[in-house]
Amino acid sequence: MKRILIFIVLLSICPLARTQPKPGDIFREYKWRPEGKWQRVTGPDATAEGAKEFLPNSINTIAIDDLDDVRKVEVYLEILLCHAGTVSKKIRINENPWIPIPESSLIPGKAGQGPPNSEYQYMRYPNVSIPMKYLRKGNNTFEFICSPGTSLGGWWPQWILYGVTFRVYYNSSKPHPTGMIIKPSAGSTIAEAPVLQARAEGPNPINKVDFIGFYEDFNWEGDGQYHQWHYRYLYNKIRNHMGTATDKPYKVIWDNSWIPTQDKPIKITARIVDNTGMCYMTRAVKNIRLVRNKTVRMYKPYDVPKAWSTRVGNTNRCKADVNDDLSKAVAAKIIMSTWNGVAADEIGINEKKVITNIGKNHDLSYDKFNVPLNLIKAGTNTLYTHSSTTHHGIEVQWPGMVLMVQYKNSQTRQKP
Numbered sequence: 001m002k003r004i005l006i007f008i009v010l011l012s013i014c015p016l017a018r019t020q021p022k023p024g025d026i027f028r029e030y031k032w033r034p035e036g037k038w039q040r041v042t043g044p045d046a047t048a049e050g051a052k053e054f055l056p057n058s059i060n061t062i063a064i065d066d067l068d069d070v071r072k073v074e075v076y077l078e079i080l081l082c083h084a085g086t087v088s089k090k091i092r093i094n095e096n097p098w099i100p101i102p103e104s105s106l107i108p109g110k111a112g113q114g115p116p117n118s119e120y121q122y123m124r125y126p127n128v129s130i131p132m133k134y135l136r137k138g139n140n141t142f143e144f145i146c147s148p149g150t151s152l153g154g155w156w157p158q159w160i161l162y163g164v165t166f167r168v169y170y171n172s173s174k175p176h177p178t179g180m181i182i183k184p185s186a187g188s189t190i191a192e193a194p195v196l197q198a199r200a201e202g203p204n205p206i207n208k209v210d211f212i213g214f215y216e217d218f219n220w221e222g223d224g225q226y227h228q229w230h231y232r233y234l235y236n237k238i239r240n241h242m243g244t245a246t247d248k249p250y251k252v253i254w255d256n257s258w259i260p261t262q263d264k265p266i267k268i269t270a271r272i273v274d275n276t277g278m279c280y281m282t283r284a285v286k287n288i289r290l291v292r293n294k295t296v297r298m299y300k301p302y303d304v305p306k307a308w309s310t311r312v313g314n315t316n317r318c319k320a321d322v323n324d325d326l327s328k329a330v331a332a333k334i335i336m337s338t339w340n341g342v343a344a345d346e347i348g349i350n351e352k353k354v355i356t357n358i359g360k361n362h363d364l365s366y367d368k369f370n371v372p373l374n375l376i377k378a379g380t381n382t383l384y385t386h387s388s389t390t391h392h393g394i395e396v397q398w399p400g401m402v403l404m405v406q407y408k409n410s411q412t413r414q415k416p
Contacts, residue, residue: 020076020127020229021167023269023284026176028277030166031236032062037363041144043086043157051156059143062166067137071169073130075142077101078162078233080339080364082395084119084307085153089146093134098145102126106224107398111302118149119306122398123337123364124222125232130166151307162364163236177202177272179209181285183251184268189289190256196242197251198270198282207275209250211242214267214284216260218298218335219399220366226300226399227264240366242268258333258368258404260298262290295407297324301383301400308400310344310385311393317384318400324407326378331406332371334383337397339364344394346386349375349403362392368404376405 021027042054075091079101090098104124107117142164146157170176179200184190200206216227220240231241238244243252250270266288272280299320310316334349341359348354352375359365383401387393 020074021271021279021281023281025169025279025281026172026174027167027169027279028066029236029279030062030064030168032060032164032166033235034161034163038080039161041089041146041159041161043146043148045148046156046158047148048156051158054158057143057145059141060164061139061141062164063139064135064166064168065137066168067132067135069171069174070132071171073132073135073169074167075128075130076165076167076233077126077128078123078164078235079126080123080160080162080397081121082160082339083152083156083158084121084309085116085149085151086146086157086159087118087149087153089144089159091128091142091144093130093142094136094140096131096134099128099130101128104223104225108304109224111224111300111399112304113306116150118153119151120304120398121308121339121395122222123339126223163233165233165236174278175203176278177204177206177274177280179270179272179280180282181268181270184285184288186285187287189291190266191290192257192292193253193255195251196254196268197249198245198272200250200270200272202272202274202278202280204274204276204278206250207246207273209245210238210271210273211244211252211254212269212271213242213254215290216262216264216298218402222337222398224399226298229269234364256290258296258406259290260404261292261295261410265289291410293410294330295410297405297407299381299403299405301402304398304400308385308396309393310387310396311389311391313388315384315386316396317382320381320383320401320403322376322378322381322403322405324405326373326376326405328407328409329373329376329405330408332373332376333368333404334371335366335368335402335404336400337364337366339395339397340392341365341367341394343389343392344385344387345389347384349383350377350381351384357394359394371403376403
């Protein structure tokens with residue numbers, strides 16, 4: 001009984017958050033993207049006058065042509081929380097009951113300024129399990145909804161959708177491509193710019209091989225988890241993975257120059273895709289060590305503000321603690337995910353401006369920029385955005401502004 005209760009508690013904390021392709025999975029992806037940059041999802045109960053022009057929400061259609069020998073189905077979403085405080089995001093398939101879109105239990109965690117978790121800006125990529133009985137062969141409709149919560153989301157609940165990918169998983173009897181990682185081998189050591197290589201074959205020609213790694217890095221997925229299988233989608237296309245090969249011998253060079261020094265071993269898998277769209281995830285190659293003649297430290301932010309949208313003369317700040325020997329530092333960067341980053345007047349560290357603005361106009365952007373080493377100090381550093389615009393400000397998505405520093409040898413060790 002105790003084990004059952006623990007399992008129920010875990011599900012309630014982070015429902016369905018871990019469903020995603022795993023090594024050995026066979027699946028096909030059916031992709032949909034908005035006609036423009038994005039699609040708004042507005043809460044029908046919004047009281048803001050400006051919200052009414054975006055209602056009712058769109059009902060979208062996607063064609064799914066192969067539902068034979070299916071094992072399970074999930075939907076991978078590219079969603080931006082643009083109006084902090086919006087709650088109860090849901091999806092509905094073919095007018096069946098609404099299905100909740102899971103939130104991350106790691107937001108805000110210990111990094112934010114406290115509850116409610118719905119008030120933190122994010123660009124996330126949740127997976128939602130879909131009952132197979134909700135789908136049919138041919139055209140399927142899907143739609144989204146949300147509800148009023150707090151802050152701006154209290155009177156104008158809204159989020160933005162960049163893409164939707166239906167993943168249909170099949171049993172092993174389904175014809176599919178196969179293959180394996182050739183380089184590196186399990187238990188080996190890799191250095192700067194290593195070659196990754198896979199063998200891929202199948203009943204149909206191979207279209208591409210995507211290499212995906214499990215390691216510590218910037219939280220590209222926006223869920224608060226830094227150590228995971230790293231990748232995200234933009235308009236249904238994979239980004240921030242290790243690399244893609246489209247021709248034999250299916251090899252890439254992994255640019256790991258700014259990947260943090262790893263205390264744990266790395267795992268690598270390859271997603272093999274044939275020209276019919278059938279995908280196969282190879283078995284993971286495990287216990288790989290990253291050893292270079294330098295050290296890269298990632299200083300994770302904390303005291304991350306809620307509703308990080310900087311405008312009308314305000315400044316938003318987060319903090320990062322540097323506990324290494326800065327006399328050995330050779331380069332530094334800040335990594336951040338923004339929306340409408342061009343609205344900033346100042347982005348910097350320790351009250352010193354580094355750049356004016358970053359990113360795109362009314363759109364999502366992931367960016368890195370160099371930081372002068374003399375602006376970084378031992379101990380607590382404050383990273384910030386400032387803007388005087390009276391229009392839409394710069395929004396900083398979770399996890400906030402992350403400080404990365406390279407050191408000139410591999411002997412640097414972070415103090416406890």
